[in-house]
Amino acid sequence: MKTEDWVSMLATGVDAIDPKRTARRHFLAIIGGLLAALAFTGGILRFNPALSHLMSRPMFWVREAYCAALALLGFAAVTRLARPGTRLGFVPAGIGTVVLVMWIFAATVLVTAPPQNRSRLIFGTTAGVCPFLIALVAVPLFIAVLWVLRGLAPTQLRLAGAAAGFAAGSLGALVYSLHCPELAAPFLGTWYLLGMLIPTSLGAWLGPRLMRW
Amino acid sequence: MELKEERLRSLLLRGLVGDASAYHIFLSELTAHLRSFVRRRLAHLPEEVEDLVQELLLAIHNQRHTYDSAQPLTAWVQAIARYKLIDLLRRRSRTSGLHDPLDDDYDLLAAADGDAAEARYDLAKLLQQLPDRQRLPILYVKIEGRSVADAAKRTCMSESAVKVGIHRGLKALAGRIRSIQ
Numbered sequence: 355m356k357t358e359d360w361v362s363m364l365a366t367g368v369d370a371i372d373p374k375r376t377a378r379r380h381f382l383a384i385i386g387g388l389l390a391a392l393a394f395t396g397g398i399l400r401f402n403p404a405l406s407h408l409m410s411r412p413m414f415w416v417r418e419a420y421c422a423a424l425a426l427l428g429f430a431a432v433t434r435l436a437r438p439g440t441r442l443g444f445v446p447a448g449i450g451t452v453v454l455v456m457w458i459f460a461a462t463v464l465v466t467a468p469p470q471n472r473s474r475l476i477f478g479t480t481a482g483v484c485p486f487l488i489a490l491v492a493v494p495l496f497i498a499v500l501w502v503l504r505g506l507a508p509t510q511l512r513l514a515g516a517a518a519g520f521a522a523g524s525l526g527a528l529v530y531s532l533h534c535p536e537l538a539a540p541f542l543g544t545w546y547l548l549g550m551l552i553p554t555s556l557g558a559w560l561g562p563r564l565m566r567w
Numbered sequence: 568m569e570l571k572e573e574r575l576r577s578l579l580l581r582g583l584v585g586d587a588s589a590y591h592i593f594l595s596e597l598t599a600h601l602r603s604f605v606r607r608r609l610a611h612l613p614e615e616v617e618d619l620v621q622e623l624l625l626a627i628h629n630q631r632h633t634y635d636s637a638q639p640l641t642a643w644v645q646a647i648a649r650y651k652l653i654d655l656l657r658r659r660s661r662t663s664g665l666h667d668p669l670d671d672d673y674d675l676l677a678a679a680d681g682d683a684a685e686a687r688y689d690l691a692k693l694l695q696q697l698p699d700r701q702r703l704p705i706l707y708v709k710i711e712g713r714s715v716a717d718a719a720k721r722t723c724m725s726e727s728a729v730k731v732g733i734h735r736g737l738k739a740l741a742g743r744i745r746s747i748q
Contacts, residue, residue: 439638
């Protein structure tokens, strides 16, 4: 096959590309994943009956902001890694900063707490299930983000897969928090983070297997 | 080089809004740069050069919706070229243990190689491996140059199904090409 014929074949009858249509499809996929995660949390895990009471405590909003900030950074990473030739820029430093702030906060809480309370601040009452439930809630989001990435052109597949997992995990944690009774900073800095890292590592493993093009 | 970047970029942007002749010029002019880029990095595998050039052209075509007009064209093309080059070397290294250092400078437009050349694979044979709903739209529209409406009539498919068939078929073709190397 001659290269000039190949070029002619590719250029013949090309259509206009509609970037808005692609963006809309991707947006709908993420919304679909989000609704499925909410349905799972509300329908099977059940929303926390004390939710309105919890909402009046500042730590509730610290927790939501923590998950939301990480989710925004995760999706920023996905958007960047989805296109050839773009760089991650501020995103890794942003994630590092959010986690570090939570850890410093957690350390302060632990140091100032009476020693007999420390273990409860770290483990709460749900440490054994929290990371796994976050990972489970994140599943539909993870599938949606991977599907979106498969339609784009990531060139660093392992990193792109990890970013997909992290975005899904942190948004999943935000949804899961509607069920979760824990508000202590040491708990959030440990088990929430661990829950986000389960899909992240799964994504790093799946990326090169699912996203080749 | 900057003039070249600007020229190719404006040709591609015109191609993205449906100007087929601008897009044709874009791909033709880019070909020489891709060839020179690939040839320098596959000096020990001269028989692979043209195959990879065509694979790159197909990848650029299939992924053209991922080009962000705010981004330098060179960065986008070079990232695709590096990705495909590494992919090829990785596939080959499973059998021959090759490891090539890839440099990172943005030199894509610094050289061009205009030799007319041929790849080893045969489009007709590759097309035969695709299902009819992808093969026929590509045959009628991309090879015979018929309109989408005409192809739709001939295949008894809707026009949007013809477009989807072309899109998916070209992606499937990229997969076939990867698997024969």
